[in-house]
Amino acid sequence: MRQLEYFVTAAASGSYSSAAKKLFVSPQAISKGVQVLERSIGVGLFERGPNGIALTSFGETFYEEAKSVLESLERLQNMAARYQQEHAASLTVGIHSLCFRENGGTIDWNDLLGFHDAHKDAAPIFLEMRGDSIFDAVVGGEADFGITVPKDSYSSEVESVLLKRFPLAAVVSSSDEDFASKDAVTIKDLAASYLVLFSEEDAFNSFFIEQAREDGIALGISPLQIRAVSDIDFVIGHSQYTVRPYQHATRTTRSDRVRILPIIGADHGENAMPLTIFWKKDRKLTELESLFVEMVVNLYRAAESPQPEVG
Template sequence: MDLDAVRTFLLAAEAGQFQEAAAELAVTQQAVSKRIAALERTLGVRLFTRTPRGVELTIDGQAFLPHARELLRAADRAAASVRPGRRPLRVDVINLRGATSGLMRGFHRAHPGIDLDVVKLFDVGTAVAALRSGEIDASFRAVAAPGRPLPDDIASVRVLDEPLHLLTGPAHALAGARSVTLAGLAGHRIWMPGIVPGTEWAAYYDDLVAAFGLTIEATGPNFGSDALLDTVADTPALATFMGDHTRLVRPAGHGLRRIPVTDPTPVYPHALLWHRDNPHPALAALRAHLAATAAGHDAAGTWTPDWVIPR
C-alpha cells in the first residue's frame, strides 16, 4: 500500500477538501485526486463522495480512517527505529567474559545514556560480513590474520594489548612461580580447546608456538571456561593461557594460580572494526572513548605477531 496515498487520504479527510490537502502536501489538486483514486483501486472501495463544499468520507472511508492513522504511526515508528542515534549501538565483543566486554562496560559507565546491544559473533570473517551488511556497527577483533586483509570499506584501530597469563592448578610444576618466561614454558603442555583452525586467535597462537617452541594442544571438545578451569585445577600436567582482563569465577577449592608471563610478555592485540560509512553517532562516541582510555601498544618487552595492525 502506498503510504503517500494513505497520508494524502488522511489530510483530505481532516480538511474535507482536496485543495487544502494539496496545499499541505505542496502538490497539485490533480495529484491529490490521482493518489486517492489509486488508493481506492487498491482497496476496491470508494473513500470519498463529493459535496458542494468539498468531500466527505463514505462509510468505507470512515471504516478505513483509524487504520490509516495506525499505518502511518507504524511507518513513523519503523523509520525512527533505524534513524541514526535512535536505535541501540550494536557491538560484537566475541565473548562476555573477555577484555572487550570489559571495554564496553567501561563505555557504558561513561555514557549511560547511549543504548547498547552487545552480541557475540564467531570469527573475523563473520564480523566483517555483519559490518558490511549493517547487522552490527562495530566489532572487536585481532586483525589482520595472514593473507586476510580487511576490505577497503572496513576501518580499524588497535585499542588494547592484553597480556597473557599462565593459569595452572595447585599441583602444577610452575604453580609456585611468581612469573615465568616464554622460554621457561617449553616442554610444558598448554591446553586450549577453544582454538579453532582458521580463526584469528588460531593464527595468533600458531605464531606464538612457532616463535618460542611452545606446545599448545587444542584437543578435546570445548565445554567452555568453567570446564576448562575444572580440568586445569585437577590435572597437574596441564596449564592454559588466559588474558589478563578475562573475568573468571574461580571456586575457592580449585587453588588456581594466575602467573605473569615475561621475557617477552605475549599480548593479544584487540582492535575495533567498523564500516567507514556507518553514520551512527554513538559509534564516534565509542571510538573517542577508546582512544582516550587505551593504554600504549607495542610496549618494550612485549610480543605480538608481525601481521597485527599497527597502533
Template sequence: MDLRKLEHFVAVAEERNFTRAAARLHIVQSGISSSVKALERELGVPLFERTTQHVGLTPAGRALLPQARRILAEVRTARQEIARVRGGLAGTLNLGILYGYSPTGLATHLVRFRAAHPQVALHLRGTGAHDGTDHAQRLHDGDLDLAFLLVTGVTPGLVRHPIGTETVLLACHPDHPLAAHDTVALTDLATETTIDFPPTWGVRSAVDAAYAAAGVGRQVSFEMNDISTILDLVRHGLGVAFVPGFLTRHAAGLTFLRVRELPGEFEVALAASAARPLSPVSHAFLDTILKPGG
C-alpha cells in the same frame, strides 16, 4: 523482495540450523522454513542444502549472503537516520564482546549508553560462536557493527580504536612443576598437555603466532570456547592453558606465569569495518567508549 525473507535467510545461514534461527528471531520454525522456501521460489534457485544432520549454503546461497547482509544493514542505517532526525536515536547495535573481559569498564559504558539512548537494542555477541567465525570476519560480513578485539597482528579491512592493553599468561595448577618459576619458555611446554581456545580466538592466534615464530611445534589436547571450563580443567590438573591476563583477578587456586616468547602486552581495540560507514547508533556507541573520563 521482502526484507523479512532476507532476514530469515541470513539467520539460517549464520546459525546453520532452522531451529536455532527461529529461536534467534523469536518465531516458530515452520514460519522461518516457509519464508526461506518462498524466497527460493522467488529467486528460482535453492539457497540451502538440507540433510537431517546439516544445513549448508548452496553456491547461490553463498552469493546472496553478503548482498543480503548489506541490504539489511543499509535499511537499518536508514531507519536510524530517520529516528535521529525525529529527535531520538533508535535501532540495533550488534556488538562483539570478549568473554569475561570488560575493557575500560564496558558495563559502565553500556549503562551510560542505554541511559542516553533507551530505544536502541543491544545485541552482544561473544567470540567463538558455534560456527567458529571470529569477530573480525563478522565485521567484514556485516554481522557485527562494532567489536572488541584482542589484536594479535594486522587487521586488514578494519578500523581500530585502541582502548587498552592486555597480557597473555600461562595458567597451571599450583602443584605443577612449572609453578615454581616466574617465567617459562615455549620449549618448556613440549611435553605438557595444553588446553586451548579455538583458532579464531585472539589468545589462540597470539600463541600460535609465537610458536610459529619460535619454530616450535605444538599439540593442543583440549580445545573449547568456554573460559570457565578451561580454568576448571587446569584447576583439576588436566593441563596448562594460555589465558588473557585479566583472569588473574578472578581465578583463585591457579598460578599464572609469563611466557618469554609472548609480547608483554597486546592492544585491545574497538573495531569496525573499513568498507562501510558507521551507522548513527555505532557512532553514538563509539563516542561513549572514547569519551575522555567516560
C-alpha cells in the same frame, strides 16, 4: 479521531457491544463517543431501536467518508513508522566475554546501560559473544561494531582502533614440577606441556601459536577445547595449561591448586596481545557511532591511567 473510530466500528459491527469487544472498551464508551460525534456535526448517524442500531441515510454516506479518513490515517502512521525504521540511528555491538569486568575485563555492563539511556532513540544493542562470531557478525552486516582480538584473515575487510595490549599468563597446575620454581614462563618453558585451546577463538589461539612459531617452537596441543570463561579445573593434576589474559586470570581464578604465571618473551619482555574495536571497512561513522567508539576508547584509557594513592 477516536469518535470516528468508535462510529465506524459500531457501524461495521451492527452493535455497540460488538464494537466494544473489538476496541477493548465498554459499550457505554462507544455509545457516548457516537453521541458526542453526532452533537459535534449536528446530524444523527444511527437510528436506535429495540433491535439495535441502524445507519441513517446520512450515516451511510458519512460512514464511507469516515472509513476513508481512518484508512488514510493508518497509511500516514505506517509511512511514518517505515521512515523511522529506515532513517533512525541504530547500533549493534558484539563484545568478547573476556572484555567484561565480571570476567576480569574493563567494560562494565553499567557503562553500556548508561550509553543506552543517553541514546534511547537509537535503541543500541550490546551482545556478549565469542571472538569468531563477532567477526562474522560485523563482516556479515549483522553487527555494526566488534570488540575482540584482531583476526589477520579479516584485516583487509575491517578498520579498527587499538584499545590496549594485554599481557598473557599461563594457568598451570600447582603440582606440575616443571613450573614449581618459576614466577614467570617463556613459550619455550611451556612447550613440554599441552596447550588447551579456546573453542571458537581462532584469533586468540592463533596469536599465541604464531608467537611460538616465530620463536621456532612447536607447541603440543591438548585434545580439550574450552570456552574462554570456563573454570580451570581441567589443568589440575595434568601436564597441560591454558593461556589467558593476565588480568582475567588474576581476577577470576581463586583455586590454590593452580598457579598463574606471566608469559614473558625470550628477551624477558612482556608478551602482550592486542585488543581492538573494529567495524566494516569504508563505513562512514555516524555521530552516534563516533560517540560510542570514543566512549569505549576512554574506558580503556581510564583503566590504564595510574590511580592516585590514598592516605
